[in-house]
Amino acid sequence: MNDFLTEMEFVGLTSRLKRLSDSLLYSTKELYKSEGLDIEPNWNLIFILLQENKTMTITEISETLQFSHPAVVKIINKMKKNGHVETRTDTKDKRKQILTLTEKAHKQLPVFEKYWTAGRQTVMDLLADSPNFLEEFLKIEEKVNQSDYKERTLKNLKNDKHRY
Amino acid sequence: MNDFLTEMEFVGLTSRLKRLSDSLLYSTKELYKSEGLDIEPNWNLIFILLQENKTMTITEISETLQFSHPAVVKIINKMKKNGHVETRTDTKDKRKQILTLTEKAHKQLPVFEKYWTAGRQTVMDLLADSPNFLEEFLKIEEKVNQSDYKERTLKNLKNDKHRY
DNA sequence: ATTAATTAAGTAACTGGTTACGCAAATGTA
DNA sequence: TACATTTGCGTAACCAGTTACTTAATTAAT
Numbered sequence: 051m052n053d054f055l056t057e058m059e060f061v062g063l064t065s066r067l068k069r070l071s072d073s074l075l076y077s078t079k080e081l082y083k084s085e086g087l088d089i090e091p092n093w094n095l096i097f098i099l100l101q102e103n104k105t106m107t108i109t110e111i112s113e114t115l116q117f118s119h120p121a122v123v124k125i126i127n128k129m130k131k132n133g134h135v136e137t138r139t140d141t142k143d144k145r146k147q148i149l150t151l152t153e154k155a156h157k158q159l160p161v162f163e164k165y166w167t168a169g170r171q172t173v174m175d176l177l178a179d180s181p182n183f184l185e186e187f188l189k190i191e192e193k194v195n196q197s198d199y200k201e202r203t204l205k206n207l208k209n210d211k212h213r214y
Numbered sequence: 215m216n217d218f219l220t221e222m223e224f225v226g227l228t229s230r231l232k233r234l235s236d237s238l239l240y241s242t243k244e245l246y247k248s249e250g251l252d253i254e255p256n257w258n259l260i261f262i263l264l265q266e267n268k269t270m271t272i273t274e275i276s277e278t279l280q281f282s283h284p285a286v287v288k289i290i291n292k293m294k295k296n297g298h299v300e301t302r303t304d305t306k307d308k309r310k311q312i313l314t315l316t317e318k319a320h321k322q323l324p325v326f327e328k329y330w331t332a333g334r335q336t337v338m339d340l341l342a343d344s345p346n347f348l349e350e351f352l353k354i355e356e357k358v359n360q361s362d363y364k365e366r367t368l369k370n371l372k373n374d375k376h377r378y
Numbered sequence: 379a380t381t382a383a384t385t386a387a388g389t390a391a392c393t394g395g396t397t398a399c400g401c402a403a404a405t406g407t408a
Numbered sequence: 409t410a411c412a413t414t415t416g417c418g419t420a421a422c423c424a425g426t427t428a429c430t431t432a433a434t435t436a437a438t
Contacts (some may be wrong), residue, residue, distance in 0.1 A: 203332045239394080
């Protein structure tokens with residue numbers, strides 16, 4: 051039916067990536083909402099990190115997840131408001147905020163994990179017919195990290211000029 | 215270096231998709247800005263559509279690009295402000311806005327196209343080592359369209375229960 | 379020891395999308 | 409012909425991220 055975007059494959063890749071990630075995001079939000087869970091999509095990553103490491107700082111989380119630190123600040127503020135995370139100032143380095151999961155979080159984790167497991171299963175289902183997807187996706191991420199879209203495109207522009 | 219997200223493959227796929235699409239988006243914005251082009255990332259899609267079809271309405275564009283119609287309204291308003299698009303009300307159906315490219319847009323198109331071609335080349339470079347990526351990506355899109363993340367995950371939850 | 383540079387975290391403003399809602403025009407139906 | 413439904417578009421409020429800037433604390437360097 052709608053073949054324009056497919057036809058435009060290369061041109062529209064960015065849009066399509068965004069559309070898919072948005073679609074997964076909103077769908078996850080709806081799921082949690084409809085099931086009455088007071089958590090939000092990316093929190094699982096932070097829950098898992100804090101569960102494994104017990105304590106972490108904003109910067110550590112933002113580096114691990116490769117989010118900007120303001121993004122982490124926002125998420126953590128929400129998680130604090132919901133009572134899932136506590137913070138205290140590091141006594142040795144008063145700039146740092148030490149983050150830990152609350153008792154409430156630990157209590158609810160088994161329930162959350164049920165949903166995360168089901169979600170992981172969904173991703174596996176979605177990827178079932180795309181056996182190379184993750185591996186190839188990783189390659190693209192690595193390439194973009196080495197030299198981003200802007201750099202590469204400027205280089206292509208220059209090369210095109212020399213072709214005359 | 216940062217292997218957490220990779221290790222979390224399935225769990226973090228949504229985040230990673232978003233990160234990649236954001237990265238491409240911001241990089242494209244920077245490119246246009248640094249080169250002094252007064253256009254923005256997704257506009258090429260609309261330029262191309264309007265060039266091919268001469269006139270289109272908001273709804274037609276939103277359906278073709280699979281964007282929500284408010285998203286298209288916003289983009290078109292910016293393009294109007296920049297003098298690249300003109301609108302007039304359809305005489306037969308006064309609800310419809312007929313969109314066309316302006317003279318200015320047509321004049322600048324060859325310059326824009328140089329950048330879009332270079333960008334398309336960049337995407338091809340990025341995908342060079344991922345020969346199955348687009349095809350497999352399409353499969354995932356199709357699956358999500360058939361049944362979204364929420365639906366699938368709820369189903370997985372139910373199945374898990376029956377396993378006991 | 380003082381000053382300069384770096385680092386951690388917070389805030390503000392913005393971005394490109396979304397859903398929800400409202401209005402007016404057109405269409406379908408009794 | 410009147411009334412209900414649908415359609416097209418616009419606006420508002422929201423969302424999860426970003427960059428840019430600020431402040432305070434720490435570390436490095438003269």
